[in-house]
Amino acid sequence: MIRIAGGSVPGTDHTMPGQPGWKNNLDAYTWRYLPQGGVVAVVCDGCGSGKHSEVGAKLGTHLVAQIVSDEVVKMESIDSLSWQRIKHLVLGQLSTVAKAMGGSLSETISDYFLFTILGAIVTPEVLCVFSLGDGVYIINNTVRELGPFPGNSPPYLMYNLTGSELTEADPGSLDFQIHRFVSMSGFQSLILGTDGVMNLIQNAENPLPGKTDRIGPINQFLDDRYFANPDAIRRRLAIINRELVLDRIVVGGPLKDDTTVVVIRRDIP
Template sequence: MSALPFDIAAASVQGREHARAGRNNQDALCIRASEHGLVAVVADGCGSQPCSELGAQLGVRRLVQAAQQRLAEGERVDAASFLPGLREDLLCLLGELRGELGRDVLADFLFTVVGVVVTPSKTLIFSAGDGVWALNGEVHPLGPFPGNAPPYVAYALMRGDEVPLATQALVPTEDVHALLLGTDGVADLARLASARVPDKDEPVGPLSQLWTEDRYFANPDALRRRLALLNRESVRADFDARRVVRTPGLLPDDTTVVVLRRRIVGRA
């Protein structure tokens, strides 16, 4: 996917509670690579809005496209103008959509963001709202926020709040060995290390498996299948009690993750 020396795994799964309530997966992800660098963004639409997956999907695509365009124009990720400009690119799109569709659509544009821009020299990790990021094995949760109400970039259009795209890390790319971006559902996943996989006699395992185990990079569908397995409802018959026992999936919230791992020469 990229000329940069990284393998990539990415997946998204609908949360247990969203499935129970008949709601869509309101997370989104987008990854694009070019000769200028690699950009990846995950987003989590506001759960109280019926169609926030629309804003999340549009948002990640706009941020990735705008970041790639800025890189192509020679802008540096360590420039003070990079993230404010990226934010304005996003708000410009949302503002145009509001003008075409009316103010009623603004509530569907509420979504959190966790993203990365990787160039040959620098790697920039940024966010707005809650989620999770990890760099070289060190995990950093974002939030939770009071009242489970994270700040959203689109508040600038709704009520004039200046919610920035905030820098979480800016490091030399040569120092990046493993990197993870996740929506807040990944925080739930991180707490499940000792839980048992539904219908299997094995632990879920630590979050670090996502960047240490080759299987997630060897098969492009392996990560999605793992998340789906963890969120599968277990149904078994208790013959002694003459009843069916149902055990819910392990991930209550939509869970979306992107993992980058430095490619080792000679590794298949």
């Protein structure tokens, strides 16, 4: 049995506690259950310099999750998936929306549609992790960070349409990257996260804001209670990142960047 849950909070560099201004959470996540058993999960992180990158991130999570799910259903095995086909299907849908918005296509993409992608396919036989850009994934307590990239400039899917320095320097970086295939016989858990999760991991031994209890390790989110309540992960992240007023000064929480966590756990009957 596969169980899945997720949650997200904006980082203090975006909410800017005690200062004027606010930037929305640029992260997004979703998943699709597979009819043959299993799930496709996706997290996206919008570009921080885009005016409304959360729009593309939210659309991107749903489009990638749906298209990958549809392709998995058609194939006999994950090995048979065409990631070039998946890339072009997602690009086609997003470019249609971007063009329908009018104005300069490159400007629309820069403002709305630059985001990273990290996802996983979990079937009864195998786990596959894929990405286009940065993020963090943890398989059975083994942490793998993707990025950071030079100049803090990760590859974005929509650069395939607009072009960028990456297109010339390393065209392959604008393709989906396949990171791990793991047999389900050795699979226990997977955590997917945007790059803000590294800050969460690094603060594990620090106290919760205004309390003596520790923030705790990332694998706390694999506990039963986080699967029992669909809002439990977001609530815990919000507690970890709450702001305090000390000596009439607003002090922000420890999570500077938007932080999104999706957890998948295999329960053996």
